[in-house]
Amino acid sequence: MEPGLRKASDDFDKAMQTKSASLFERLLAEDFISTNETGKRSNKKEEIAQMTSADLIITSAKADDKKFRIHRNSAVETGRYTVTGSYKGKAFSETGHYTSSWIYKDGRWQVAADHISVIPGEK
Numbered sequence: 001m002e003p004g005l006r007k008a009s010d011d012f013d014k015a016m017q018t019k020s021a022s023l024f025e026r027l028l029a030e031d032f033i034s035t036n037e038t039g040k041r042s043n044k045k046e047e048i049a050q051m052t053s054a055d056l057i058i059t060s061a062k063a064d065d066k067k068f069r070i071h072r073n074s075a076v077e078t079g080r081y082t083v084t085g086s087y088k089g090k091a092f093s094e095t096g097h098y099t100s101s102w103i104y105k106d107g108r109w110q111v112a113a114d115h116i117s118v119i120p121g122e123k
Contacts, residue, residue: 077102
């Protein structure tokens with residue numbers, strides 16, 4: 001099951017870079033919840049709207065140090081990300097860690113929840 005999970009994770013990275021609403025729609029579970037670095041939560045609809053917004057321009061995004069732990073039909077992915085771009089015209093660059101909880105349902109992996117933590121001072 002790990003190769004399928006790795007592909008889904010890579011597809012999530014691709015969705016971020018291409019701002020593909022259809023790819024996000026397929027990869028995020030219906031009851032998806034995200035918690036950002038400030039503690040703000042968003043559901044699937046809100047996350048897709050934010051990630052595909054014209055206000056958000058991602059110039060580079062990279063995830064590495066990915067680790068996967070699979071438990072039957074669920075998995076936890078942890079890793080490190082670096083992203084640069086702009087939001088509403090204001091440039092940003094951040095590096096952080098993430099944790100994504102995946103579920104295997106209807107023959108595919110979907111993100112049920114994720115959380116990010118920015119590493120202060122790293123760009």
